Amino acid sequence: MAGPDRVALKHGAGGRAMRALIEDVFLPLGGPVDGVGLSAMDDGAALRVGDQWLVVTTDSHVVQPIFFPGGDIGRISVCGTVNDLAMMGATEPLGLTCAVVIEEGFPREALERIRDSMKRACEEAGVTIVTGDTKVMGKGEVDGIVLNTAGFALARRIVRDDGLRPGDRIIVTGTVGDHGMAVMTRRRDLQIEGDLRSDVAPLNGLVRAALQAGGEAVVAMKDPTRGGLASVLHEFAQKAKVGVVLDGPSVPVTHEVQAAAEMLGIDPLVVANEGKAVLGVRPEAVDRVLAALRAHPQGRRAAVVGTAVAERPGNVILDTGLGRRLLAESDGEPLPRIC
Amino acid sequence: MAGPDRVALKHGAGGRAMRALIEDVFLPLGGPVDGVGLSAMDDGAALRVGDQWLVVTTDSHVVQPIFFPGGDIGRISVCGTVNDLAMMGATEPLGLTCAVVIEEGFPREALERIRDSMKRACEEAGVTIVTGDTKVMGKGEVDGIVLNTAGFALARRIVRDDGLRPGDRIIVTGTVGDHGMAVMTRRRDLQIEGDLRSDVAPLNGLVRAALQAGGEAVVAMKDPTRGGLASVLHEFAQKAKVGVVLDGPSVPVTHEVQAAAEMLGIDPLVVANEGKAVLGVRPEAVDRVLAALRAHPQGRRAAVVGTAVAERPGNVILDTGLGRRLLAESDGEPLPRIC
Ligand SMILES: Nc1ncnc2c1ncn2[C@@H]1O[C@H](COP(=O)(O)OP(=O)(O)OP(=O)(O)O)[C@@H](O)[C@H]1O
Ligand SMILES: Nc1ncnc2c1ncn2[C@@H]1O[C@H](COP(=O)(O)OP(=O)(O)OP(=O)(O)O)[C@@H](O)[C@H]1O
Ligand SMILES: [Mg+2]
Ligand SMILES: [Mg+2]
Ligand SMILES: [Mg+2]
Ligand SMILES: [Mg+2]
Ligand SMILES: [Mg+2]
Ligand SMILES: [Mg+2]
Numbered sequence: 001m002a003g004p005d006r007v008a009l010k011h012g013a014g015g016r017a018m019r020a021l022i023e024d025v026f027l028p029l030g031g032p033v034d035g036v037g038l039s040a041m042d043d044g045a046a047l048r049v050g051d052q053w054l055v056v057t058t059d060s061h062v063v064q065p066i067f068f069p070g071g072d073i074g075r076i077s078v079c080g081t082v083n084d085l086a087m088m089g090a091t092e093p094l095g096l097t098c099a100v101v102i103e104e105g106f107p108r109e110a111l112e113r114i115r116d117s118m119k120r121a122c123e124e125a126g127v128t129i130v131t132g133d134t135k136v137m138g139k140g141e142v143d144g145i146v147l148n149t150a151g152f153a154l155a156r157r158i159v160r161d162d163g164l165r166p167g168d169r170i171i172v173t174g175t176v177g178d179h180g181m182a183v184m185t186r187r188r189d190l191q192i193e194g195d196l197r198s199d200v201a202p203l204n205g206l207v208r209a210a211l212q213a214g215g216e217a218v219v220a221m222k223d224p225t226r227g228g229l230a231s232v233l234h235e236f237a238q239k240a241k242v243g244v245v246l247d248g249p250s251v252p253v254t255h256e257v258q259a260a261a262e263m264l265g266i267d268p269l270v271v272a273n274e275g276k277a278v279l280g281v282r283p284e285a286v287d288r289v290l291a292a293l294r295a296h297p298q299g300r301r302a303a304v305v306g307t308a309v310a311e312r313p314g315n316v317i318l319d320t321g322l323g324r325r326l327l328a329e330s331d332g333e334p335l336p337r338i339c
Numbered sequence: 340m341a342g343p344d345r346v347a348l349k350h351g352a353g354g355r356a357m358r359a360l361i362e363d364v365f366l367p368l369g370g371p372v373d374g375v376g377l378s379a380m381d382d383g384a385a386l387r388v389g390d391q392w393l394v395v396t397t398d399s400h401v402v403q404p405i406f407f408p409g410g411d412i413g414r415i416s417v418c419g420t421v422n423d424l425a426m427m428g429a430t431e432p433l434g435l436t437c438a439v440v441i442e443e444g445f446p447r448e449a450l451e452r453i454r455d456s457m458k459r460a461c462e463e464a465g466v467t468i469v470t471g472d473t474k475v476m477g478k479g480e481v482d483g484i485v486l487n488t489a490g491f492a493l494a495r496r497i498v499r500d501d502g503l504r505p506g507d508r509i510i511v512t513g514t515v516g517d518h519g520m521a522v523m524t525r526r527r528d529l530q531i532e533g534d535l536r537s538d539v540a541p542l543n544g545l546v547r548a549a550l551q552a553g554g555e556a557v558v559a560m561k562d563p564t565r566g567g568l569a570s571v572l573h574e575f576a577q578k579a580k581v582g583v584v585l586d587g588p589s590v591p592v593t594h595e596v597q598a599a600a601e602m603l604g605i606d607p608l609v610v611a612n613e614g615k616a617v618l619g620v621r622p623e624a625v626d627r628v629l630a631a632l633r634a635h636p637q638g639r640r641a642a643v644v645g646t647a648v649a650e651r652p653g654n655v656i657l658d659t660g661l662g663r664r665l666l667a668e669s670d671g672e673p674l675p676r677i678c
Contacts, residue, residue, distance in 0.1 A: 013475075033469060037467070094386060094393070101485055128369055137675070
């Protein structure tokens with residue numbers, strides 16, 4: 001089964017292996033566009049339409065278990081797509097599509113719970129589903145349900161992910177690792193003290209507040225989903241050809257995530273989030289963006305966690321407080337089907 | 340496994356059971372939109388953007404086998420979405436999304452063949468992929484590959500599927516049943532004389548020609564995918580509250596499809612097509628629309644196959660040449676995973 005001529009689990013895990021597969025296999029499907037197309041490998045595409053941008057994005061979801069502490073596959077499907085639009089600067093989604101692939105024998109009651117959860121997330125984000133598709137595969141041909149959404153929005157201004165220059169600061173909008181740790185501990189049935197739950201939430205309201213405060217000084221945005229904060233910082237660094245110094249002690253992490261990280265032996269920096277954003281901000285605007293984020297219920301634990309530097313372009317340097325070392329990007333997250 | 344509280348194969352088969360499931364479970368996800376939203380259950384959505392329409396659609400594909408005579412899952416994924424845009428009147432696609440869910444161990448060579456096939460279909464349709472997503476599920480968790488595309492386009496005018504009134508004529512752009520029969524015979528390894536292959540192709544060029552010829556006189560369009568021509572005619576009839584008389588002998592069917600139909604005991608009228616359109620046209624424009632279709636390489640076998648009538652609203656009456664009877668809509672196609 002293994003070998004370079006076969007697709008492996010790591011090819012879906014959000015790290016280097018996945019990016020290499022996408023670049024080798026799928027990038028040839030792109031073509032020149034007036035705006036941000038496939039080759040940019042950003043959170044979505046952006047095409048010029050008159051004096052606006054049409055922003056489009058898509059994600060499939062295969063999370064297992066389907067229901068987990070803090071959310072379910074329906075909530076992720078809506079939030080993930082709303083968030084990728086927001087990461088492009090498009091905070092007013094026009095609509096989402098909803099395509100389900102269901103296993104024969106799947107309980108209708110579970111389908112309805114998923115639907116209800118999607119509905120609630122849509123209401124939070126201020127969007128509706130406008131079209132969809134339903135396919136059924138035979139028993140044993142798909143594990144439960146696979147859910148795809150695509151989203152589209154118009155925006156006056158977009159934010160890409162390659163805008164950092166030395167001196168810019170990196171803000172994360174809250175604690176990291178919550179989603180991935182909640183799914184992993186549930187899957188392995190680990191007992192963690194306290195309330196370990198996914199952060200899955202639509203971020204368009206929070207991002208709107210940050211963009212109102214920061215304007216053009218917000219120069220890069222990405223949501224740290226598969227691959228976690230570490231992956232986002234590597235992408236920021238590689239695309240802008242800067243180094244990024246990550247100030248380890250300032251990264252917000254809950255006690256519960258810390259405990260789970262120790263039990264599982266997994267660094268929260270490489271674990272998926274579904275309700276956080278990472279922003280690159282010009283130094284003069286950092287205070288007002290941080291204040292705007294902290295004034296929003298979803299951004300109370302926002303923090304400045306790093307700085308772009310001219311040295312070590314393409315790399316992430318972790319400052320642990322005791323010393324500095326290169327932070328490796330994970331080749332593939334330790335567990336598959338995290339979202 | 341069975342029972343009304345579980346999803347069954349027929350819920351993915353494009354007939355009445357599927358429509359009932361979608362109406363019960365998914366319609367509540369919609370909301371009021373300025374244009375054509377979820378409640379219209381049309382080939383896609385259409386939202387007002389300035390003086391134009393933004394048309395959006397999505398389909399997932401689970402066809403089995405992945406490669407079949409005349410096409411493969413990649414070609415279907417591009418063509419299906421281009422065609423649903425075209426069926427809304429949007430013949431100039433702006434872009435497509437491409438989301439793949441791959442089984443661990445899937446051969447990269449097959450992935451590349453699928454990619455090449457998507458690329459070719461994109462070129463035929465004049466569109467590119469602008470963004471995508473890649474997930475991997477474990478061995479045995481999904482059967483090979485599931486592919487979703489969403490598509491979007493701007494259009495000055497849209498065509499819905501509820502525009503028929505008594506006296507309008509129904510045109511089908513070519514032979515029916517080719518795709519479904521090609522997949523079914525391949526799956527069952529039946530030997531049919533001649534060349535039985537899927538018709539899967541992008542129809543935006545053909546539809547552009549029909550709309551140029553017919554203008555506002557083209558009042559309904561749909562592609563007869565799952566559920567076949569019978570399903571489309573039932574939807575036309577129900578949505579417009581007219582009866583539709585189908586002139587059986589005038590429906591184009593190849594010898595190969597006829598032979599397969601007899602071996603399998605399946606009526607070509609309920610079998611999926613992936614390269615055909617059904618148009619409702621005002622009587623005064625029928626000749627020019629038909630001439631425009633026949634002048635196009637994809638429309639040489641276009642034919643007028645029916646007429647909307649005031650009697651029997653919501654029903655389809657099959658005129659066999661010997662007599663008339665109600666044509667039943669299939670509750671679910673005989674075989675799953677046809678597209
Ligand atoms: N199958 C594919 N075809 C075309 N482009 C793809 C495909 N898979 C991924 N991409 C592109 O690769 C880039 C990375 O995709 P990825 O899914 O990691 O981004 P994301 O949606 O922001 O993250 P996540 O899926 O973890 O939420 C994006 O620009 C995406 O458009
Ligand atoms: N899961 C879903 N959520 C929301 N709407 C859905 C869903 N499934 C289907 N729909 C809607 O139901 C209608 C019928 O869908 P269907 O997939 O049959 O159309 P189609 O794409 O034209 O046909 P096919 O999928 O056979 O190509 C469409 O309006 C579609 O938007
Ligand atoms: Mg993203
Ligand atoms: Mg995403
Ligand atoms: Mg569909
Ligand atoms: Mg259709
Ligand atoms: Mg379709
Ligand atoms: Mg993605």
